[in-house]
Amino acid sequence: MKKSLQIALILLMVTGLKTYAQESIIGEINYADLQKYIALAKENYPKRKAINETVTKTQNELPITALSYLDIFNASYFYRPESRSVLDPVNPYNVNGFQFGVNVNLGSFLQKPFTAKKAKSDYKIAQYQAKEYELALEVEVKKRYYTYIQQINQLKIYTTSMQDNKNTADNLRGKFEKGEISLDTYNQSRINLTNATTAKIQTEVNLLGAKDSLEEIIGVKLSDVK
Template identity: 80%
Template sequence: MKKLVNIIVVTLMFLSINVYAQESIIGEIKYADLEKYISLAKENYPKAKAYNETISKAKNELPITALSYLDIFNASYFYRPDDRSVLDPINPYNVNGFQFGVNVNLGTFLQKPFNARKAKSDYKIAQYQAKEYELGLEVEVKKRYYNYIQQLSQLKIYTASMQDNKNTADNLRYKFEKGEISLDTYNQSRINLTSATTSKIQTEVNLLSAKDALEEIIGMKLADVK
């Protein structure tokens, strides 16, 4: 008797584990696939690309800002042939030949350090904004993936439910035709089947929408993901 009780307890434990596995989607989540989807979203999603371009643009501004220090200086020259008479013999700086000059724009000179610091700040800000968006993008990919897995699991449940209700309705129809059950009982089985079928169809639509949303953010079809 005791042995029989132990067998029954063990059997119930396995049944409980099986039911729990069917009611949970945790085991359906494939984290390797999820990491692939996150990586693809970072590569393909247009807004992610836009942030990457913003970083590149800000980074390219750094050497341009450094070279812009040359804008401070304005070099010029004047050439007067030697065979021409001097315009102003009294002025010792007004002579024939080449005359060179360099002008320094003081206002521009004072602005350059601020422009350089601004360029560095813009680069850092672009990096921080891209990182912030990247974190948000990861969360959004996970959300869409979990929803997709949820719809897959629900579709399995509603498909099984519809099949069970169909089997029950067919069985009760047979019994109704033999006069073993009432019309109300038979009609209720048909109502249950209709409800289960409707739930299955709605879940199929939800699954397609979840699949489209996931494919939209990773930039490719799920079937094409290696």
């Protein structure tokens, strides 16, 4: 009789594990919510904002680079009052009045096309990096969301497991008090209940961590997402 009860207890545990193992979270995925979370992460996540600012910065440098072509020219003038005598009558270019001149920096002139190309390349690189990070951000949001859903379902499983083990332990307690089962069988039921309770508590902690992680990347509380 005692041996049959022990076998029944083991079969109950195995059957419970098989039942829990058959659970799936695929049907629990809400893709509409997931797209909202991705959009929020792209809008609120600080690193995404920093990368967007880099793109804007490199874009704004393009017209600045174009205008910098004027830097290669250096205009100057010299004014000598008409009432003054000419400094060098032999030099026809040394006269009274205004004298204008333009200097060209040859080094800057040769360098500007390469500077313009570099500015365009920097802008393209910033765009590619932003796109790459956007894809990585989507993957990260999905991963955190899936973990969150996983923890919700694991909590359901461990809650059911704990309740089943509690019912079994309570039932075997009555049998033990009547002398129908051994102390080892009753103790095993209590150990199973302790393990199930511990697993449930740990899963609750994991769920809270997964929720915090998801909220951190989307920038708002899940309860505030409409």
